[in-house]
Amino acid sequence: MPAIKKITLPVLFLAIIFMVANKTQAQVPDEIILSLESGNSKMLSEYFNQNVELVVLDSDNVYSKAQAKQIVTNFFNTYTPESFSILHQGGKEGARYVIGNLKTNNGSFRVYFLLKKSDGKEYIHQLRIEKK
DSSP, rough: HHHHHHHHHHHHHHHHHHHHHHHOOHHHHHHHHHHHHHHHHHHHHEEEEEEEEEEEEEEEEEHHHHHHHHHHHHHHSSSOOEEEEEEEEEEETTTEEEEEEEEETTTEEEEEEEEEEEETTTEEEEEEEOOO
């Protein structure tokens, strides 16, 4: 039995290190988080794919990058962000999602976005901002 403990502890330790290293490797670009915290639709739209599936309050459709930027700008003008926090993130190589809370001057919102990697850069393919 002691031989199993000698093998199990190092394997467990290596597994934990691998999970932590893997998680730090898959961080969301800082600019996306900063743009949500500050209401900077220009910075956020730089991560939009050419077409974005967008759900922001009453707007629910697939929009061009320019249209999506305008809708998000209008949202940030009405709902000034105070803070954004990531609740959960996951996915796999090349595609991942983030779920977070956006606190604004006019209420709190649940934010969900889907990032897909293309040509070495991550793009937002889907963005949802829904009233809590």
